[in-house]
Amino acid sequence: MLPEAVGQNPQVVALAEEIPGAIVDATVAVDGLVLGVSPKHIESVCRYLKEKEGFARLSAVTGVDWWPREPRFEVIYFLHSLARNARLRLSVRVAEGESLDSVCSVWRGANWYEREVFDLFGIEFRNHPNLERILMPSDWEGYPLRKDYPIHGHKYSYQEE
Amino acid sequence: MIEGKTHVESLDARHELQVADVSGLAVEVPPGSSVRRMTLNMGPQHPSTHGVLRVVLELDGETILSARPEIGYLHTGIEKQFEVKKYQQGIPLTDRVDYLANLNNNLCYSLAVERLLQLEIPPKAQWMRVMLCELTRIASHLIWLGTHALDIGAMTVYFYCFREREEILKIFEMFSGQRMMTSYIRIGGLALEPPRGWQTAVSKVIERLARGIEEYHELLSSNPIWVNRTKGVGSLPVDLMLELGVTGPMIRAAGVNMDSRKDCPHTSYEKFDFDVPIRTENDVYARFDVRMEEMRQSVRIVRQALAGMPSGPWQADAPHVLLPDRERMKTQMESLIYHFKIVTEGFPVPEGSVYQVVESPRGELAYYVVSDGTARPHRVFMRTPSFGNLQSLGAMLEGVLIADSIAVMGSMDFVLGDVDR
Structure with a gap:
């Protein structure tokens, strides 16, 4: 059963038929449709959207920490189709410690964006060619964009002195 | 070397x-x-x-x-800082992301928040925003041209470009009191009323620039050293560039017609008549050509803005979002209350998220703002053009000579503050 917000959107209906169980949620944001995708289907959904629906570009990948809500993290993929001049957002909810399939095999450009999400949120991506910290130093402890990470960092906490 | x-x-x-x-x-x-x-x-x-x-x-x-x-040497955690600041306090942070295109960053963040607030921006503010953003584009491209030419060995252009850029920065100073970190575009409109006599100042600068751009193009395109150093250098297959996240003048020099000003019009760009320059050679010289043509188009847009600037208010009618006029605060109780509330509590933004795309001088700039209904953003993510462009550097440098790598890097026009955030 598809979420109500999808309505009669033929592309989404076709996607749901092609990969059953992939779409778990859909909302309409001020700038368009947001599809909630189940974590285990993200790679196949992305491949389908790139090859069948013409989303040739991955604009960016990022994360949101919804702590203390569960599941804690949301990973968001911003897709862009030049041919149709359309944009689409995919959202995947991930619990702490859970890992996701990398979409680097679909778009090579996902490489740095997934590294950034790993670096700042600590979400791991399976089959990523080079999952290392990218913005923070390689020996950094903790994940700065998590909500329980203090704004001034752990190392410079004055309260503990 | x-x-x-x-x-x-x-x-x-x-x-x-x-x-x-x-x-x-x-x-x-x-x-x-x-x-x-x-x-x-x-x-x-x-x-x-x-x-x-x-x-x-x-x-x-x-x-x-x-x-x-x-990368990461300039990482300052700006996205984290957004989360502890009120919405209006985020504007100065956006200046410091891409410090050569601060007004485009101001604009993108303001547009994102305005869409969540569903604010209506008056035409004068919109046209003023377009004009200033195009002046920023020219200023940014002038820096790129000067430093790129300097890297390859043409020193004279550098001084000309910085001389002209200074004139644009004087305009920004006239508008906002600041040369670089202007914070002039605010949520709901502009920070200050446009200064008296801005038309004369802008038209003087823009006429001078129109002549200057032709001169600098001629200076380099008729220079055999420049042409030999840049033609046929630094190309990649277009599909790979698209996949790696390359945007802006780089992708337009590879024959892809992609410009957010045309694809998803914002800030009344659809009312302006301008062309998106496309080249198909996909080398350093083509990128130079595209950016030079873009400067000419920006001059065209600024001229149109000068000729057809609408009259009317320069801020939205939203007293709960915009700080009131100082004079009115002294006489009107409501203004004083609004001022107190905005400064102490901020303004709540309805729950939701938005991915706002604009065209910065370097390419596709987007702000993803998530609101949880409070006066502080839950998350702000910046999709910066330099980050995507720089990702292609590794592939682009494979098999080229060291000396050419300088030309290739110069043609990418990245700003490290924009990459590392």
Whole structure:
């Protein structure tokens, strides 16, 4: 059963038929449709959207920490189709410690964006060619964009002195 | 030419580390080894990296076998800082992301929040925003042109470009009181009323620029050294560039018609008549050509803005979002209350999220703002053009000469503050 917000959107209906169980949620944001995708289907959904629906570009990948809500993290993929001049957002909810399939095999450009999400949120991506910290130093402890990470960092906490 | 630590090392485990000789004298090559590779750190402090970028090059003679950009030296956690600030306090942070295109960043963030607030922006503010953003584009491209030419060895252009850019910065100072970190575009409109006599000042500068751009184009395009150094250098297959996230003038020089000002019009760009320059050669020279043409188009847009600037208010009618007029605060109780509430509590933004795309001088700039219904953003993510463009550097430098890598990096026009955020 598809979420109500999808309505009669033929592309989404076709996607749901092609990969059953992939779409778990859909909302309409001020700038368009947001599809909630189940974590285990993200790679196949992305491949389908790139090859069948013409989303040739991955604009960016990022994360949101919804702590203390569960599941804690949301990973968001911003897709862009030049041919149709359309944009689409995919959202995947991930619990702490859970890992996701990398979409680097679909778009090579996902490489740095997934590294950034790993670096700042600590979400791991399976089959990523080079999952290392990218913005923070390689020996950094903790994940700065998590909500329980203090704004001034752990190392410079004055309260503990 | 190359600064930084250099050392010679053999990747072949059978051989010990070879004699390091960076002065160019002969290096003893053990019998039987065919490959002698050198790893060279370009940067983090190197004039041609325009910021703090480190590129780890693996060389065979003068040919680059592989290049690995190392970023993060300018990471300041701006996205984290957004989360503890009120919405209106985020504007000065956006200035400091891409410090050569601060007004485009102001605009993108303001548009995102305005869409969540569903604010209606009056035409005068919109046209003023367009005009200032195009002046920023010219100023940013002038910096790129000057430094790019300087890297390749044409020194004169550098001084001309910085001279002209100073004139644009004087305009920004006239509008906002600041040359670079203007924070002039605010949520709901502009920060201040446009100053008296701005039309004369802008038209004087824009006429001077229109002549100048032709001169600098001529200065370089008729220079055989410049042409030889840039033609046929630094190309990649278009599909790969698209996949790697390359946007802006770089992708337009590869024949892809992609410009957010045309594709998803915002801030009444649809009311302006301008062309998106496209080249298909996909080399350093084509990128130079595209950016020069873009400057001409920006001059065209500014002229239209000067001729047809609408009258009316320069701020939205939203007293709960915009700070009231100082004079009115002294006489009207409501203004004083609104001022107090905005400064102490901020304004709540309805729950939701938005991905707002604008065209910065470097390419597709987007802000993803998530609101949880409070006066502070839950999350702000910046999709910066330099980050996507820089990701293609490794692929672009494979197989080129070291000297050409300077030309390739210059043609990317990245800002490291924009990459590392």
